[in-house]
Amino acid sequence: MDSSEFLEFLAGRSSVRKYSADEISEREIVYMVDCASTAPSAGNLEAWDVVMVRDPERREALSEAAFGQHHVRDAPVLFVVCANYVRSMSRYGERGILYAVQDATIAGTYLLLAAHALQLCSCWVGAFDEEETKNILGLPPHVRPVAIICIGRGKPPAELTGRMPVAEHLHYEEW
Numbered sequence: 001m002d003s004s005e006f007l008e009f010l011a012g013r014s015s016v017r018k019y020s021a022d023e024i025s026e027r028e029i030v031y032m033v034d035c036a037s038t039a040p041s042a043g044n045l046e047a048w049d050v051v052m053v054r055d056p057e058r059r060e061a062l063s064e065a066a067f068g069q070h071h072v073r074d075a076p077v078l079f080v081v082c083a084n085y086v087r088s089m090s091r092y093g094e095r096g097i098l099y100a101v102q103d104a105t106i107a108g109t110y111l112l113l114a115a116h117a118l119q120l121c122s123c124w125v126g127a128f129d130e131e132e133t134k135n136i137l138g139l140p141p142h143v144r145p146v147a148i149i150c151i152g153r154g155k156p157p158a159e160l161t162g163r164m165p166v167a168e169h170l171h172y173e174e175w
């Protein structure tokens with residue numbers, strides 16, 4: 001893949017919130033997590049974990065924790081990407097809190113792109129009640145859910161979402 005194909009690949013991903021009933025195979029799940037585990041992390045401590053959820057009742061509960069977002073219930077697979085504070089704080093102290101959130105966010109991004117590489121559909125969900133989510137998944141106190149990533153098969157929208165001009169993001173040398 002050359003650099004323009006890479007940009008085309010990235011630009012071709014978009015959030016999809018409607019899925020068919022088709023299953024996601026174990027092979028696809030392992031591929032996506034393999035991709036996530038290539039992500040960089042602070043001190044290579046990989047302060048992230050992911051809970052893969054297929055069970056319909058648990059997806060329903062997570063959908064409620066995500067304020068009723070229907071795609072959380074409807075996606076055949078959810079990856080709940082979590083920051084593992086202990087893994088990072090054991091070396092970095094307080095700074096490790098931020099590093100763990102960054103590690104989890106990058107791993108989640110890789111999951112999203114791995115899904116795209118498999119021509120699966122996905123949606124990053126950040127709006128959810130953290131305490132409810134922790135209870136549903138039995139997360140220990142040092143583990144913070146950062147994102148729910150919905151994975152399924154479906155149809156990408158005909159039109160991709162727009163972006164602000166790159167010049168608005170890019171500051172040369174100073175703000």
Ligand SMILES: Cc1cc2nc3c(=O)[nH]c(=O)nc-3n(C[C@H](O)[C@H](O)[C@H](O)COP(=O)(O)O)c2cc1C
Nearest residue numbers: 013014015016017069123124125126127128160161
């Ligand atoms: C931090 C974050 C939180 C998000 N939370 C939600 C969410 O709770 N529900 C949802 O449907 N989409 C959510 N999204 C997806 C965005 O709405 C979407 O990425 C954005 O509109 C750009 O569209 P695109 O992904 O199709 O390019 C979130 C994305 C990010 C990065």
